[in-house]
Amino acid sequence: MAAKTKNQVVDSKKQFDAIKKQFETFQILNEKGEVVNEAAMPDLSNDELRELMRRMVYTRILDQRSISLNRQGRLGFYAPTAGQEASQIASHYALEKEDFVLPGYRDVPQLIWHGLPLYQAFLFSRGHFRGNQMPDDVNALSPQIIIGAQFVQTAGVALGIKKRGKKSVAITYTGDGGASQGDFYEGINFAGAYKAPAIFVVQNNRYAISTPVEKQSAAETIAQKAAAAGITGVQVDGMDPLAVYAATREARERAVNGDGPSLIETLCFRYGPHTMAGDDPTKYRTKEIENEWEAKDPLVRFRKFLESKDLWTEEDENKVIDAAKEEIKEAIKKADAEPKQKVTDLISNMYEELPVNLVEQMEIYKEKESK
Structure with a gap:
């Protein structure tokens, strides 16, 4: 029988406490729209701040109209995005046109802002092959349906970018459920080993369809999983567009400078169901949880910030809403006109x-x- 050791080999609590301190949530705007981290404020002009808000408002309207169109039977598969605008749009806003986007199925808004025509996004929802044909000047793949598979693809695309000597990055998105897949670990490990210019975004909206994130992993954060792959990891307030933008922009700079990939965990929340295919979030989420996250609404938070700087008005927002509705109306007509x-x-x-x-x-x- 082996003898027992006299001293403790590993102090697990001390080890985990030390890890937790290294991955504290990065934030710039609090829920009231107040700047709480002046030193981290990104270098965005007033016009750029307004444009970011315009895109977020537009995306919220697109989500509302897409849900309505789905219920009318005019769209097919659709995954709601309300609540994740800061995570999705602000991260994309930190990219450049030449960067390569590999989205998950909830990330159609990033594709649209990267250059995919809106009517083609509607065709994608309908399962039409034209919805998967990216324009020549749009560096992107179609939304990935297989959970987490885009992480392996992104590692490969990023390595290709590196081998060609291009100053651009490959970025991908998944949810917290995607971080529980084998492809997640394989992708970040491969990219880390080759210092490929990749940005891996995990949008932690708390529920992988219906499973709480706490039941998916014993790790305190998803961001800390980056350390095992030898890459940079950061947890960000995903309802704070400025924090998401700053973290993504910094990750891009690291990548193009040859310092390897990054894993960004954005803490966010989807206000709607997982998809419009019959999911009922009331069966696994309490009203208290939903109220808590509604108080963190990224649009409300950013609106308050811009209004305090006299950069946004109700009239500005109504103009965006009206324009979005009109463009969506025209895009669905164009999708309808496409040959079956x-x-x-x-x-x-x-x-x-x-x-x-x-x-x-x-x-x-x-x-x-x-x-």
């Missing part, structure tokens, strides 16, 4: 040369579609 997707389209888009088993089927569907 056919089975032969699916087959021909998948194969340059048809395998033997599909040659006969192709002819059968051609005949059906000609009638």
Whole structure:
């Protein structure tokens, strides 16, 4: 029988307490829209601050209209975004046009602001192949449906950027549930080993569909998992657009300067269901939790900040809302006018040369579609 050691080998509590102190939540604006971290304020002009707010308001309206269109049967798959505007839009605002975006299925707004036409975003929701065809000047992949798979893809894209000597980055997004997938660890480990210019954003909205984040991992934060891969990790108040912007911009600068990838955990909340495919958040979230996060609304917080600087008015917001509604109306009309997707389209888009088993089927569907 082996002898017992006299001294404790590891003081787990001391170890975990030390880790916790290294990953405290980064914040610039508190819930009242007040600056609590002046030293970290990003260098944004008044016009840039207004533009960030415009994009966030527009995105909130897009979410509301998309939910309505989904209920009318005019859209297909849709994952609501309200509550995550600061996390999504402010992080994208810190990028450059040449950067490569690899979104998850909730991250269509980033694609739109990166250059994907709105009507094509609607076609993506409908499962139409045109919704997955990125314009030539848009560096992006279609939203990933497989949870976490985009992390491995991002590591590869980032390595390609590095090998080509380009001063750009690859950025990807997933939720807290994605951070529980094997692809998450493989992606950050690979990117770290090669110092690939990647930014991995985990939008911790507290519930992976319905499982609380506390039941997904024993780790105090998701951000601290970066240390195991030897990359920079930071936890950010994901309802604070200035904090999200500053953290992402700094991560981009590190990446293009050859200092490797970063993992950014944004603490946020989705006000709606996981998707419009039947999820009911009242079954796993309390009203108290929802009220707590509604008080942290990123639009309200940023609006208060801008109003204190005389940079935003109710009239400004109404103009954005009216413009968004009109553009959405025109985009859905354009999506409606797109030729319906056919089975032969699916087959021909998948194969340059048809395998033997599909040659006969192709002819059968051609005949059906000609009638």
